[in-house]
Amino acid sequence: MKETNGNDVFMNTYHRLPAVFSKGNGVRLTDTGGKTYLDFTSGIAVSCLGHGHPALVEAISSQAAKLIHTSNYFQSDTALAFAEKLIEACGAAGLRKVFLGNSGAEANEGACKIARKYSLLKHGPGRHRIVTLKGSFHGRTITTLAATGQDKFHKDFGPFTEGFVYIPSGDIGALDRALDSSVCGLLIEPIQGESGIRPQDEGYLREAARLCAERDILLMFDEIQSGVGRTGTFLACEAYGIQPDIVTLAKGLAGGVPVGAVLGGGKTADVFGNGDHGSTFGGNPLAAAAGLAVLGIVDDPAFLADITRKGNVIVETVRSWSHPKVRDVRGRGLMTGIDIDADAWPVLEAALSKGLLLLSAGPQTLRLLPPYIITDAEIQEGLEIIRSVLDAL
Numbered sequence: 576m577k578e579t580n581g582n583d584v585f586m587n588t589y590h591r592l593p594a595v596f597s598k599g600n601g602v603r604l605t606d607t608g609g610k611t612y613l614d615f616t617s618g619i620a621v622s623c624l625g626h627g628h629p630a631l632v633e634a635i636s637s638q639a640a641k642l643i644h645t646s647n648y649f650q651s652d653t654a655l656a657f658a659e660k661l662i663e664a665c666g667a668a669g670l671r672k673v674f675l676g677n678s679g680a681e682a683n684e685g686a687c688k689i690a691r692k693y694s695l696l697k698h699g700p701g702r703h704r705i706v707t708l709k710g711s712f713h714g715r716t717i718t719t720l721a722a723t724g725q726d727k728f729h730k731d732f733g734p735f736t737e738g739f740v741y742i743p744s745g746d747i748g749a750l751d752r753a754l755d756s757s758v759c760g761l762l763i764e765p766i767q768g769e770s771g772i773r774p775q776d777e778g779y780l781r782e783a784a785r786l787c788a789e790r791d792i793l794l795m796f797d798e799i800q801s802g803v804g805r806t807g808t809f810l811a812c813e814a815y816g817i818q819p820d821i822v823t824l825a826k827g828l829a830g831g832v833p834v835g836a837v838l839g840g841g842k843t844a845d846v847f848g849n850g851d852h853g854s855t856f857g858g859n860p861l862a863a864a865a866g867l868a869v870l871g872i873v874d875d876p877a878f879l880a881d882i883t884r885k886g887n888v889i890v891e892t893v894r895s896w897s898h899p900k901v902r903d904v905r906g907r908g909l910m911t912g913i914d915i916d917a918d919a920w921p922v923l924e925a926a927l928s929k930g931l932l933l934l935s936a937g938p939q940t941l942r943l944l945p946p947y948i949i950t951d952a953e954i955q956e957g958l959e960i961i962r963s964v965l966d967a968l
């Protein structure tokens with residue numbers, strides 16, 4: 576097969592690396608030429624159980640043989656079981672009902688709709704604004720692009736959905752001023768992913784939660800990247816001890832099968848009424864079966880503790896290099912950012928040629944999102960490749 580970036584058949588949306596994969600096993604992917612690669616990306620935090628995990632394969636294939644889709648006008652035993660288990664997994668965050676869709680952007684759209692309707696019913700019109708943070712990433716639809724607080728995403732596609740306000744993260748004064756009587760919701764990634772793996776300050780999030788509760792503004796956590804165990808707790812917000820009004824999930828939730836979720840608690844679980852929202856594919860039995868398999872493995876204290884331990888191994892190993900090209904390493908669990916003193920893209924290319932898949936997050940940050948099932952030996956193998964690439968810069 577010829578070397579390709581796919582642009583002859585796919586629209587030109589991705590800066591693709593030149594690799595064409597045909598199979599995967601565990602933390603390794605194999606390209607059509609037979610070369611294997613260590614996967615430190617999990618397909619952007621999606622393939623959290625790695626590739627070809629037996630429990631996931633068995634769940635998907637047996638569900639495919641039984642029932643793939645019903646539409647949401649009916650229930651399926653598998654989707655009911657998945658919803659119950661997901662709510663249980665999110666119990667520490669005080670969430671008790673879920674809406675299932677297909678993607679992260681769709682989940683955030685649902686969250687914004689709930690915030691607007693909640694506020695309209697309770698406080699009347701004129702309170703439709705949603706505050707988000709600069710540097711955030713919330714999706715690619717017109718509304719979730721509007722929610723995304725980064726100018727680079729806003730050129731060319733306006734006009735956007737009206738009513739989004741951006742404030743700098745970490746600035747409590749700006750937060751206090753922004754959360755005025757025109758605002759129905761505050762949407763935050765507890766750890767910003769796309770823009771560089773930046774955990775929010777705990778005091779800031781606590782103050783955000785306090786202000787939102789005081790002003791009856793919905794606190795909405797976008798945990799599409801940080802959720803489902805990625806940071807060593809089922810939701811990243813558990814580590815802050817904060818109970819948000821809404822949480823959105825997607826990426827790792829079904830280990831690679833598309834699914835997204837909006838979870839609501841006390842104020843928000845019953846805001847939607849009949850006909851208010853929907854999704855044809857959302858949470859179909861196939862996706863639900865995959866999600867159940869993921870939750871069966873990930874929602875386990877010992878498994879989650881090991882994610883934390885492995886993440887610490889990564890951070891400590893990179894720190895121990897004292898590498899002149901490494902400016903900072905940070906993260907939580909298996910969500911790590913390494914700021915380097917060089918452009919990230921050539922590092923991704925060099926790592927690829929040495930058999931390691933890596934992502935960037937911003938121009939000079941390497942983003943490590945390996946599958947949860949990675950072994951300590953595989954961690955060291957991948958980190959050694961990163962070190963050798965940095966040495967050669």
Ligand SMILES: *Cc1c(COP(=O)(O)O)cnc(C)c1O
Nearest residue numbers: 678679680712713714768799800
């Ligand atoms: C990936 C991501 C999204 C968008 O998810 P899609 O499934 O691509 O629509 C939204 N928010 C965050 C934090 C993400 O990481």
